[in-house]
Amino acid sequence: MMTGRVVFGAMEEVVYGQPAAAALAAQLDRIGAQRALLMVSGTLNRTTDEIAKIKDALGGRCAGVFDAMPAHTPRAAVIAATEQARAIQADIIVTVGGGSITDGAKAVQICLANNILSAAEIDRVRNINAPVAPKVRQISVPTTISGGEFSAIAGVTNEATRVKEKLAHPLTMPRAAILDPAITLHTPEWLFLSTGIRAVDHCVEAICSREAHPYGDAQALRGLAMLAAGLPRVKADPTDLDARLDCQIGTWLSMGALSSGVPMGASHGIGYVLGAVFDVPHGHTSCIMLPAVMRWNKSANRDRQALVAAAMGHPGEDAGDVLDALIRVLGMPRSLREVNVGPEHFERIATQAMGTPWVPRNPRPIEGPAQVREILELAA
Template sequence: MPQAGQVVFSRLEEVHFGKPAAETVAEIARRHHAERVFLMVSGTLNRQTDEIDKLRGALGNHCVGTFDRMPAHTPRSAVITAAEQARTAKADLIVTLGGGSITDGAKAVQLCLANDVTTAEALDRVRAPAPVKSPTVRQISVPTTLSAGEFSRISGVTDERTKVKELFRHPDIVPKAVVLDPMVTRHTPMWLFLSTGIRAVDHCVEGICSNESSPYGDAAALHGLELLARGLPRVKRDPGDMDARLDCQIGAWLSMTPLVSGVPMGASHGIGYVLGAVFDIPHGHTSCIMLPSVMRWNRSANADKQALVATAMGHPGEDAGDVLDAFIRGLGMPRSLGEVKVGSDQFDRIARQAMGTPWVPRNPRRIAEPAQVREILELAS
């Protein structure tokens, strides 16, 4: 029977790469007739570098406010605070400069502004399948890490009451434009740049290995994986190598092609959501810890696809789980749950909660019950 599938395209309009961020953002804002630009940015960059000042300078009087207090994992309370500031400022465009938590936060702020959400509890009203008004205040993102959430129509927000990271979806919350400037990433701590690079590797790998993969997604993800496999070690060796940093940024962009075009992720992402929300483990580190073990557990179901992964990483004929393990170790990243102080006494809780994520039920090797998640956790212990 012929192969069949579907590819969905997002409402991201443009990606600029290798250009100075501040001038490029200002030019995009002018072209879209933005008059009141609200910034959501990294607090560290705002306080310790001149990157945010350069952005304000380029925007001039059109910059109407700055929010720089978004914690990791994007808690609901911070989203509400940012939304209130943007509402008070009468923002007609949001610009983010920072990591994935800030990017996701701005996506959620778009929903809050469009739907009069003013409390953390009221965010329940804009979760699917509830009717949701489309955002009218759009977003431009300048990422400083490689998680690549700026290419997605999904926002991950943590409910502090339950310590569950929830997904908010709407086709219009994907940023209108993304600016990839390697120069702004030079301030990113090396552990964060490299670990989010493995997050991008995880996007590539789980997209390629999915039972619902597509030729379109595979083509982008395989090339993205090649760029990341070459670029991340180069950045570790020479942090000033801007060509390598841009290769990593483009690799991260390509890594999102499967996900944003409709290909589901698998157990590495699903378990990672729980580890991040419950134990406050950075998402890059969750991929470093879980991905090789998930690949080993899945090998009986998709060895042919795993062979493509090993080849793209420069190790044809080798076991993909072993290749990923060695690659991650070579970057100096954590490789076990023990290294981040998650013990086996927590495995049952993690396994139960992971079953409720969108991705574990769509893992390429079927996961029917928490006991199978626990098997993967034991491999990663």
């Protein structure tokens, strides 16, 4: 008889297929927020009118704009955004951008609630289960599809150690997510498609987990099917808003298992290190590592991998090969050497990956750095 535990996240609403500006105004009406800090993509703010449209829709409820969050969410930028949120007495944070901005706002929530005043003080709240609960919450409009807006975990990079560290509280999950396919038209193609493979990675590692459960499977399998069909359609026609929305909804579903307690595996764990140490974009880490991890794991979870191949429309085929083919169709990098990571780096990556939350929970047990190196060799 199965036993288990499913955790439900703190998100209240997902709004999809509606223009972001109007949907955000409606959300602020719903929750009664009056002083919003907009944490937004600098490129979107400087080169498009999307942020101006949102500011116009919010009117006097837009109390400030922060548009200086670099990739991988460094501590210094988190503190800068926290200082601005504190100075304007923000009562809601609205993010418009990719995963680094989404994670940045989650970290700001924790820093505000725990009176964190400097980058060094982030040590007080990292990797612990119960910091003081955020009171200033978040609404997210994602422009990429890695899915961080559906998670209560923030990854923040410690610039001194080049390590991505976890900040988490159940209430850092945004109160609402707004999925507007039109706003993603400004996202560079490589970024949209590669973060789509990040979402595929969420689905696949959830399905293949030793801790998978039916609730998570239902979402991950459907999400994987939508992403596997939708991403090539976006590649073929970048203006196809229906395909983009399918990818956004597939991404939402991809996070269902993770946000309900199913752990990720070695692809995510190794990806953390590649991002923090070598500045490899998150999406590219999944493009490179996921097929290799699947091949290394196959002896331990062949039956679960069969579900992956079937959900992607290729029943009976090798899941690693099916994933490899999808990633190649999208024109994404497929090897570590393509992102300037060579065998001379493998020892450091393998050692550091053992300290991530996910490598120890890989479906085929990883006992030490030597086995991580085996996976890295497959991805070389």
